[in-house]
Amino acid sequence: MNCFRLDGLDDATALELLGDMIRIRVFEERCAELYADAKIRGFLHLYIGEEAVAAGVMSALTPDDNVLATYREHGHALLRGVPAESIMAEMFGKATGCSGGRGGSMHLFDAERRFYGGNAIVGGHLPLAVGLALADKMVGRTGVTACFFGEGAMAEGEFHEALNMAALWNLPVLFCCENNRYAMGTSLESSESQVDLAIKAAAYSMPAWAVDGMDPLEVARAARHATGMITAGSGPVFVEFQTYRFRAHSMFDPDLYRSTEEVDQWKQRDPIPALAEWLVEHGRADDIEIAARWEAARSETDRAAAAAEAGPLEPLEGLTDHVTAPARTPDRIGAGR
Amino acid sequence: MNCFRLDGLDDATALELLGDMIRIRVFEERCAELYADAKIRGFLHLYIGEEAVAAGVMSALTPDDNVLATYREHGHALLRGVPAESIMAEMFGKATGCSGGRGGSMHLFDAERRFYGGNAIVGGHLPLAVGLALADKMVGRTGVTACFFGEGAMAEGEFHEALNMAALWNLPVLFCCENNRYAMGTSLESSESQVDLAIKAAAYSMPAWAVDGMDPLEVARAARHATGMITAGSGPVFVEFQTYRFRAHSMFDPDLYRSTEEVDQWKQRDPIPALAEWLVEHGRADDIEIAARWEAARSETDRAAAAAEAGPLEPLEGLTDHVTAPARTPDRIGAGR
Amino acid sequence: MTQTIPLNAAGDDTTTIETTYRDAMRTAIRQAMLDDERVFVMGEDVADYGGTYAVTKGLHEEFGRDRVRNTPLSESGFVGAGIGAALGGMRPIVEIMTVNFSLLALDQIVNTAATLRYMSGGQFGVPLVIRMTTGAGRQLAAQHSHSLEAWYAHVPGLRVVAPTTIDDARWMLPTALADPDPVIIFEHNALYAKRGVLDSGRGPVDIERAAIRRAGDDVTLVASAGMVDKAVAASDQLAELGISAEVIDLRSLRPLDASTVQTSVERTHHAVVIDEGWRTAGLSAELSASITERCFWTLDAPVRRVAAAEVPIPYASHLEQHAIPQTDDIVDATTRLLETGR
Amino acid sequence: MTQTIPLNAAGDDTTTIETTYRDAMRTAIRQAMLDDERVFVMGEDVADYGGTYAVTKGLHEEFGRDRVRNTPLSESGFVGAGIGAALGGMRPIVEIMTVNFSLLALDQIVNTAATLRYMSGGQFGVPLVIRMTTGAGRQLAAQHSHSLEAWYAHVPGLRVVAPTTIDDARWMLPTALADPDPVIIFEHNALYAKRGVLDSGRGPVDIERAAIRRAGDDVTLVASAGMVDKAVAASDQLAELGISAEVIDLRSLRPLDASTVQTSVERTHHAVVIDEGWRTAGLSAELSASITERCFWTLDAPVRRVAAAEVPIPYASHLEQHAIPQTDDIVDATTRLLETGR
Ligand SMILES: Cc1ncc(C[n+]2csc(CCOP(=O)(O)OP(=O)(O)O)c2C)c(N)n1
Numbered sequence A, B: 001m002n003c004f005r006l007d008g009l010d011d012a013t014a015l016e017l018l019g020d021m022i023r024i025r026v027f028e029e030r031c032a033e034l035y036a037d038a039k040i041r042g043f044l045h046l047y048i049g050e051e052a053v054a055a056g057v058m059s060a061l062t063p064d065d066n067v068l069a070t071y072r073e074h075g076h077a078l079l080r081g082v083p084a085e086s087i088m089a090e091m092f093g094k095a096t097g098c099s100g101g102r103g104g105s106m107h108l109f110d111a112e113r114r115f116y117g118g119n120a121i122v123g124g125h126l127p128l129a130v131g132l133a134l135a136d137k138m139v140g141r142t143g144v145t146a147c148f149f150g151e152g153a154m155a156e157g158e159f160h161e162a163l164n165m166a167a168l169w170n171l172p173v174l175f176c177c178e179n180n181r182y183a184m185g186t187s188l189e190s191s192e193s194q195v196d197l198a199i200k201a202a203a204y205s206m207p208a209w210a211v212d213g214m215d216p217l218e219v220a221r222a223a224r225h226a227t228g229m230i231t232a233g234s235g236p237v238f239v240e241f242q243t244y245r246f247r248a249h250s251m252f253d254p255d256l257y258r259s260t261e262e263v264d265q266w267k268q269r270d271p272i273p274a275l276a277e278w279l280v281e282h283g284r285a286d287d288i289e290i291a292a293r294w295e296a297a298r299s300e301t302d303r304a305a306a307a308a309e310a311g312p313l314e315p316l317e318g319l320t321d322h323v324t325a326p327a328r329t330p331d332r333i334g335a336g337r
Numbered sequence C, D: 001m002t003q004t005i006p007l008n009a010a011g012d013d014t015t016t017i018e019t020t021y022r023d024a025m026r027t028a029i030r031q032a033m034l035d036d037e038r039v040f041v042m043g044e045d046v047a048d049y050g051g052t053y054a055v056t057k058g059l060h061e062e063f064g065r066d067r068v069r070n071t072p073l074s075e076s077g078f079v080g081a082g083i084g085a086a087l088g089g090m091r092p093i094v095e096i097m098t099v100n101f102s103l104l105a106l107d108q109i110v111n112t113a114a115t116l117r118y119m120s121g122g123q124f125g126v127p128l129v130i131r132m133t134t135g136a137g138r139q140l141a142a143q144h145s146h147s148l149e150a151w152y153a154h155v156p157g158l159r160v161v162a163p164t165t166i167d168d169a170r171w172m173l174p175t176a177l178a179d180p181d182p183v184i185i186f187e188h189n190a191l192y193a194k195r196g197v198l199d200s201g202r203g204p205v206d207i208e209r210a211a212i213r214r215a216g217d218d219v220t221l222v223a224s225a226g227m228v229d230k231a232v233a234a235s236d237q238l239a240e241l242g243i244s245a246e247v248i249d250l251r252s253l254r255p256l257d258a259s260t261v262q263t264s265v266e267r268t269h270h271a272v273v274i275d276e277g278w279r280t281a282g283l284s285a286e287l288s289a290s291i292t293e294r295c296f297w298t299l300d301a302p303v304r305r306v307a308a309a310e311v312p313i314p315y316a317s318h319l320e321q322h323a324i325p326q327t328d329d330i331v332d333a334t335t336r337l338l339e340t341g342r
């Protein structure tokens, strides 16, 4: 029973959201295979099941906005416009990767697209988001700083410090909580005394509400509403997206802490087949259009994997590059004019 | 206009609370003089103006309870029963001090009285309180862990982490927020997006309310109520005591950030003369009884200062004592029986 | 799969069993929990998940969730709670998933655990054990690949150990738990899967002395944690070159057993010190300085340091391997050292 | 009271003025804020209170509370916000009241500020300046008396400096602000009240080279932060004993200017390294190791370390003074060293 509502969105947007989710799904399923093939190493955290969140939120952002994400960020990078080739190359550890092979899956970066990672210390990037928004506010730039994090991060002190500062200083931050109910193997109930996360966030005096994170249209509407508020000067906004990861936490996770029934139940809410079916049922898209999205995603992923494979490794002499900048800028701040 | 209410407390208790406040006041005024005389050094944070809070809360605690406080803790130590002599000797840096001269004003300790400091990292002792309460709960000890901290500490990540754990694990902690409206020179309004502190605490799903911290009877009633709840199994409780410090933050503070009018206004609410007047007016105590309290406090302080002055210094060879225990205990945990 | 090692009473006839470092560590924890009700385990995902490195796997089923306690993601908070519980009479084993996240808990460790006894004039001790994984080599990139043992070794009031053998994985813990002061146990990620023979009747071992893992005459290689096995491998290669290298496993990083090292260097007249951490102001600096102070007049050449390149650890495997010390680097440094000395 | 130093254009005729370290530092901040709108100050009590050590006193009146921004007590949060603001194009000066509280912000500094450029393959830099007070000596006890410069000096991706003169207090800051990477400035608490002559027309100075504060021939004393003036005082006493000691002020703790030290030691054949931090794996260890590596063959005796006793710093004055290195300790170590060498 898929009851989506367009409610302000149009057919094209809905199809776009579906296509975006498909891009992530296809890309990440390939990542899992490439991990099995030992092409990708280190930690690999898949977003499969949660695609509606990134798709919906990203659709509400403009190129002027800043984006920060966690180590589970392939989807966010992809939808932000970071080329699939450079993401895949990064995971292959190639010099052509979007972080020059130094970052890997957890540390995708793209300055041009204001994509500030790929951050692997849980909660550690929330203060950064506050600082980026502060800089924007101080120089009078418009633009929202969207910061994604898991519900597990809400127990960290950084969450608390960041939300307080953002609200206190009325900064344009969109806090996007991806509540997939588990932090590795720790359930929300065993991590938070208050499991209604919007209540926690509202205690910082900021607008906060929860949204069905398995419904990309709901997510998109909430994100538009939130960015609208922020742009109008509301200060920070917190939205909880209720979602679920279908795969294990990472490729190392034996997934012992939840039942297959629970996982299966959530899989029935998989937004990709559901939205596809609904679009077709209601005559808003046809099978051919949808098949084309899958096809495009597959060929994008194929190209990415091929390019990654072909990409060169950074030479060993490059090891010490980028520890600091090659040369100091010639600025003479505070020297007197 | 002093409108105190006994409301469940008796005359003797009210007089006791007055006497307790007087003890702190007299002791600390002497400390200020001794600082000027360079007998006491380092940081010295006076509690003058806030005595009603320690007096009221301490009156509700039993010897089985644990107490943790900040660097502004002379009053708490004194009312907990730490001898004035050993507190003063500590501030003089003498071997006879309650921390052997190693701690000073900010680090008063007394194991026998379950007085766990004297902690000088803002917010740093809140997790300790959680751990002490956890230990009590695990071994089935009854007793409440009372943890005092300033409103400034509520912005620290440790506050957030500690309150969540305490509530999540239903631990017997009484969080006593001494809201004196300033953290050094930073006002509550410029530090917290939500200035109603009970709302912040309630977001962790624990009972939380605010109390007039200039009224020792109100404080005592609130503390009794809270410890009663906790002992009955409520889990942690948060109480905000609204108070004010009459002196500067420390002896180094030029006190530039608030007006003398503001300070004077609060001084009119000084609970010591107010309660004394009220007790006499209502025939609940007489001038002689009250004068005796002042006299007792003065002679206690005199004795303390004299003993501190006379106390020996730790010999230099003692410098490295107590870095670790002198010898390992003979326990053989995990060796098999 | 998880192996259950039979629990032996110390002092029983020595029985040996083949097992892994991981399982030996689990046995140590399990036995401690059986022996003493005050012992409990606390940390992120120590229960259902089984611990990030599966050390505590299954223990929550045996001991329940109170004594194998999952915490929220609150490193400073739960380390502080561990300190508090130790003050309150318990003997907590706090697991910080990895040293990387311990940065969030450093205030608690340095300003409270390490200072309370001193600041209180000896009234309060903190009998707390903190376990954490350390080291690079798994392509986890800059935020997940620290080797910060040197920072901990810097702090008075702490004891710091790094078991590298199966026996030490099993038998250092009871000694650490019996210690009245905080003990930090560093477990190098590469060691968990290490197989070997456990002397399951051995009983608690000291956590203060270094151990000679290979005897030799020409040069002393001093290593710890993940570097010990590389140093042993290097000594094998050096043997083929006709160089007899003694390998010392520090075991304890604070206090450092300088006298065992000194005795060796006074005999070999040459030392190479090896650390997976960064070079500047790292453990290798301390070793170099203290060896030189003690053996200046007997050294034939300056102590050589082999340490990580001064870079955040990169993801790409070839770069990462290049950044951290390898067996070849040790061999190379040693042969050069001996050339200098001649 | 607060002194206002006239702001001079670099390159103007040199004008000297007598002032304090504190006021020179304030002038540096003020000039930077006048010069560049991107520069702002953020930290606990930098506004109304004037900064714990009165360095930023009055600046909020001139520049407003947005650019002299009081923060909540949230060290990790506001340091992280400073990193974010730097990423966003600003040039923040973040004041952490003292190094003691920086323990709460270490994750942000080590895992983000120091790694972002590397992890992003050079795309993102963090042009952030963090100022903090360091050192003991004021009877503030164990939690408020750390000297953790060694920890910061250990971390690739950071620059670490410690101005000790009035000129450096004034002129290191513009260079630090111009640096595209994070710079940590350690200000020893004992220096703020130091009076001296400021060359107010000098202009920005390098923040990479050590400086010789006293020339000498018999021994090299290497010091930084609060130890430099003690080393200079020691050199005076040593002169009376007929010993000519060269005193090197490191100025930069990362990178260390090993070559300036080497040049000196190659001439004097003797080195004493002095640090207010703990000895084990401290700055003094690094100095000893690197001097020995470079000068082994010219050293007449092993490098001597003078460092803090390995204790949490006690409150009582006589104990505290005994715990941290004093001029007499330096004199003593030096005379003993020269006796050994003979
Ligand atoms: C500070 C810190 N602690 C622990 C970890 C290890 N860790 C990595 S991801 C993770 C779970 C985070 O859960 P959540 O925030 O809900 O995000 P999710 O993975 O579910 O997307 C943990 C504990 C870490 N990276 N950083």
Ligand SMILES: Cc1ncc(C[n+]2csc(CCOP(=O)(O)OP(=O)(O)O)c2C)c(N)n1
Binding pocket: B070, B072, B120, B121, B122, B123, B149, B150, B151, B152, B153, B154, B178, B180, B182, B183, B184, B249, D044, D073, D075, D097, D101, D104
């Ligand atoms: C983590 C930390 N940051 C900063 C300081 C410096 N400091 C000492 S007391 C204080 C103000 C604390 O205010 P509050 O918590 O309201 O307590 P109060 O002093 O008002 O009793 C500050 C900032 C500290 N000791 N610890």
Ligand SMILES: [Mg+2]
Binding pocket: A150, A151, A152, A178, A179, A180, A181, A182, A183, A184
């Ligand atoms: Mg989650």
Ligand SMILES: [Mg+2]
Binding pocket: B150, B151, B152, B178, B179, B180, B181, B182, B183, B184
């Ligand atoms: Mg306050």
